[in-house]
Amino acid sequence: MRFDDPEKIEDVLQNFLEKFPQKRKLKQGMVLSKWEEVVGIRIASEAENLHFEGNKLVIHVKNPSWRHEIHSNRFSIAKKLNAKVKGKVIHDIIIRS
Numbered sequence: 691m692r693f694d695d696p697e698k699i700e701d702v703l704q705n706f707l708e709k710f711p712q713k714r715k716l717k718q719g720m721v722l723s724k725w726e727e728v729v730g731i732r733i734a735s736e737a738e739n740l741h742f743e744g745n746k747l748v749i750h751v752k753n754p755s756w757r758h759e760i761h762s763n764r765f766s767i768a769k770k771l772n773a774k775v776k777g778k779v780i781h782d783i784i785i786r787s
Contacts, residue, residue: 704776718742720775728770733760745781747771757787 707713722741726734737760739750747768751757760767764783772778 714779717775717777717779721747721771721779724771724774728774729760729767743784745779746784747780747782748784748786750786752787754787757785761785 707716725737725740729737733756736751736753736756737749738752739748741748749760751760760783764785768780768783772780
């Protein structure tokens with residue numbers, strides 16, 4: 691009798707996500723849940739009303755100086771968030787004040 695090696699749970703979940711009909715929405719939700727972890731508590735506390743408009747993450751900030759700070763780091767933030775969810779979910783970040 692032969693037993694195959696068990697699959698890693700990570701691989702099973704990844705395969706499930708690839709076939710999941712609402713994959714894009716699920717990954718967008720995962721991005722939003724990772725926001726504070728990626729940008730830190732200070733920036734996360736200045737941002738509000740995070741949402742997606744298509745493939746763009748839209749962020750509203752309370753203070754215009756934080757708008758500039760986040761805007762200048764938006765490509766790095768997008769890259770880190772995309773890496774966390776293992777996919778190109780964010781194509782750009784729009785910051786509004």
